[in-house]
Amino acid sequence: MPPETPPTRTTPPPIRYQDMAPTFPEGEIDVGALVPGDGPIELEIGFGRGAFLIGRAVAAPASRVIGVEIKSKWAHLVEQRRITLGLTNARAFGADIREVLPRFRPDASLARVFVHFPDPWWKKRHAKRRVLEDTLLDEVARLLTPGTGELFVQTDVEDRASELVALLRAHGAYRLSGDATSGLVSENTYGARSNREARAAADNLPVFRVLATRA
Numbered sequence: 001m002p003p004e005t006p007p008t009r010t011t012p013p014p015i016r017y018q019d020m021a022p023t024f025p026e027g028e029i030d031v032g033a034l035v036p037g038d039g040p041i042e043l044e045i046g047f048g049r050g051a052f053l054i055g056r057a058v059a060a061p062a063s064r065v066i067g068v069e070i071k072s073k074w075a076h077l078v079e080q081r082r083i084t085l086g087l088t089n090a091r092a093f094g095a096d097i098r099e100v101l102p103r104f105r106p107d108a109s110l111a112r113v114f115v116h117f118p119d120p121w122w123k124k125r126h127a128k129r130r131v132l133e134d135t136l137l138d139e140v141a142r143l144l145t146p147g148t149g150e151l152f153v154q155t156d157v158e159d160r161a162s163e164l165v166a167l168l169r170a171h172g173a174y175r176l177s178g179d180a181t182s183g184l185v186s187e188n189t190y191g192a193r194s195n196r197e198a199r200a201a202a203d204n205l206p207v208f209r210v211l212a213t214r215a
């Protein structure tokens with residue numbers, strides 16, 4: 001009898017989340033067509049593990065909530081969770097917000113934009129990786145409904161909140177709510193918490209919140 005060949009060990013192929021996460025169409029993106037219905041359209045930028053996106057869709061069933069996350073893995077997993085929960089008023093997409101936001105149409109179509117804990121890279125040398133740079137504020141201003149559209153940002157880095165308040169004050173298209181000096185608001189009134197926000201609350205850490213309305 002010939003000697004038995006030992007079974008060869010094969011490594012499973014890597015999971016290609018970039019092929020699994022929902023993506024946007026090419027060219028102009030009609031935001032109203034992304035989620036069925038005719039409710040106000042809200043956008044969450046960088047939803048991470050998705051607690052706010054899912055929680056907001058539950059808390060505001062009349063709204064249509066679109067999430068954009070650069071990490072395909074989280075976009076895929078959060079979209080799967082949304083489907084499992086039967087939430088039809090939200091969608092999670094995998095994309096770089098800086099690439100897709102300029103393609104969103106029409107102007108003035110968003111009721112709210114949420115950005116929770118946007119930057120782990122808060123040091124000066126990481127400034128060019130920041131999501132909330134000036135050009136993004138221009139695009140958000142283009143897309144928010146004048147007079148009522150809201151931008152709500154939360155961070156645990158006080159300097160980042162102050163920088164954002166300064167950018168918004170200088171911008172011209174936004175009216176800040178909150179304290180006249182700091183420009184900060186104390187509460188998240190949207191009925192849902194992001195994962196980082198929940199962790200900050202559990203650890204008793206301060207959260208700095210900025211709320212601006214499109215002028």
Ligand SMILES: C[S@@+](CC[C@H](N)C(=O)[O-])C[C@H]1O[C@@H](n2cnc3c(N)ncnc32)[C@H](O)[C@@H]1O
Binds near residue numbers: 050069119195
């Ligand atoms: C510190 S995490 C916060 C996650 C979540 N918002 C929370 O509060 O738990 C920042 C998130 O922004 C995402 N992000 C960073 N740059 C992005 C970009 N250009 N487009 C979309 N998402 C981005 C990251 O992948 C990450 O999930």
